[in-house]
Amino acid sequence: MPFTLFIAFRYLITKRKGLFTMITTVIGVTGVAIGVAALLTTLSVMNGFQSDIQKKIVGAQAHLSIYARMNPDREKHLRESIEEEEEIIATSPFVLGQGIVTFGERSSGIVLKGIDPRQEFTVNDLSTKLTAGEWADLKPASKNGAKPVPGIVLGEELAKSLGAWIGDEVILISPQSLATPMGMIPAMKRFNVVGTLHTGYYEYDSAAGYAEIEPVASFFNTPGGLSGLQAKIADLDHADAVAKSLQGRLGWDYTVRSFTEMNRTLFAALKLEKAVMFIILGLIILVASFNIASNLVLMGTEKLRDIGLLKAMGATPGQIRNIFLWIGTLIGSFGVFLGIGLGLILCWVIERYPIVELPPDIYYLSRVPVEVKAMDVLGVVVCGLTLAILATLYPAYKTSTVDPIEAIHYG
Numbered sequence: 001m002p003f004t005l006f007i008a009f010r011y012l013i014t015k016r017k018g019l020f021t022m023i024t025t026v027i028g029v030t031g032v033a034i035g036v037a038a039l040l041t042t043l044s045v046m047n048g049f050q051s052d053i054q055k056k057i058v059g060a061q062a063h064l065s066i067y068a069r070m071n072p073d074r075e076k077h078l079r080e081s082i083e084e085e086e087e088i089i090a091t092s093p094f095v096l097g098q099g100i101v102t103f104g105e106r107s108s109g110i111v112l113k114g115i116d117p118r119q120e121f122t123v124n125d126l127s128t129k130l131t132a133g134e135w136a137d138l139k140p141a142s143k144n145g146a147k148p149v150p151g152i153v154l155g156e157e158l159a160k161s162l163g164a165w166i167g168d169e170v171i172l173i174s175p176q177s178l179a180t181p182m183g184m185i186p187a188m189k190r191f192n193v194v195g196t197l198h199t200g201y202y203e204y205d206s207a208a209g210y211a212e213i214e215p216v217a218s219f220f221n222t223p224g225g226l227s228g229l230q231a232k233i234a235d236l237d238h239a240d241a242v243a244k245s246l247q248g249r250l251g252w253d254y255t256v257r258s259f260t261e262m263n264r265t266l267f268a269a270l271k272l273e274k275a276v277m278f279i280i281l282g283l284i285i286l287v288a289s290f291n292i293a294s295n296l297v298l299m300g301t302e303k304l305r306d307i308g309l310l311k312a313m314g315a316t317p318g319q320i321r322n323i324f325l326w327i328g329t330l331i332g333s334f335g336v337f338l339g340i341g342l343g344l345i346l347c348w349v350i351e352r353y354p355i356v357e358l359p360p361d362i363y364y365l366s367r368v369p370v371e372v373k374a375m376d377v378l379g380v381v382v383c384g385l386t387l388a389i390l391a392t393l394y395p396a397y398k399t400s401t402v403d404p405i406e407a408i409h410y411g
Contacts, residue, residue, distance in 0.1 A: 040376065043278065070224030088234075094229070101170050
């Protein structure tokens with residue numbers, strides 16, 4: 001054990017003459033521990049919310065979406081390019097359009113997606129999201145010999161706002177107009193509600209509708225009968241890289257977007273919020289570090305004679321400085337690792353027990369989600385230790401400049 005570290009240990013474990021110095025040490029350790037625990041717990045809760053949102057988004061849409069004005073040649077080129085990407089494990093065609101859905105006297109905006117259920121469910125988890133009805137009922141069904149009415153699955157919140165239920169017929173109105181002898185009128189089409197869907201993500205549940213490809217493509221008059229293809233990749237974390245690679249291979253007249261790009265604003269807001277919370281809660285650790293600094297100043301005054309004797313026996317200013325740097329580092333380290341333990345316990349308690357209950361109708365969650373990440377733990381440890389060490393620099397420097405004769409005489 002180095003000489004300076006041995007002396008630092010002795011100063012910390014020996015009985016103090018001044019009770020106030022001991023109190024400030026306890027305050028310093030406690031302050032750092034509380035700050036570290038608060039920071040780790042907050043980051044873990046925010047990770048939990050972010051992971052939960054990402055899981056719901058990925059469950060409702062594919063990892064990649066490729067948009068293009070389709071025709072047989074372009075579709076062939078697109079599929080060949082997709083096959084060259086080894087990480088893409090499944091694809092599905094889709095048609096996408098926006099319109100207005102009405103039922104009775106109520107109406108709402110809708111994003112209508114035409115899908116092939118046999119392929120759609122290979123790129124997302126929509127097959128498990130129905131709260132009522134069956135996907136198989138999307139096939140058009142005729143009533144009393146009339147023209148078959150295509151089926152539609154509505155987001156649960158959208159169905160509630162319309163007051164529509166299974167078996168009801170809703171009318172979709174397209175922003176595209178049709179030329180008639182009476183002038184231009186909006187395109188309209190009847191759909192039969194065959195199911196409701198709950199993804200857990202309000203933006204989807206309040207505005208999404210799903211039907212088969214053919215009636216949707218016909219309704220929106222989609223060129224080539226498709227808006228593009230969706231793809232699922234083996235590793236979700238590589239979504240952006242695969243999208244960039246595929247975009248370069250396809251060219252400018254195709255648009256390739258990953259799920260993170262399509263939800264860029266949301267993920268950017270979550271990332272910014274996490275960074276801001278890290279800074280704000282880091283200030284708690286900074287304040288606690290000042291308590292460590294004040295404790296070292298008091299300890300330097302208390303150990304003034306000892307410092308003088310050490311210098312008289314040959315200790316250099318650098319060794320004296322290192323002694324107090326070790327003391328500050330040991331106090332800070334104890335506080336940091338005590339805080340990490342406390343934070344992990346808090347995360348476990350919050351996740352296991354319903355201490356904080358959330359209204360399910362607003363958050364789609366009944367408990368606060370928690371996800372502890374190793375990089376966050378490491379970041380908190382580094383932040384806490386760095387602030388603690390920085391707080392000891394000035395007191396350690398001032399103590400090392402003490403004149404040994406005056407220290408022995410007045411200590």
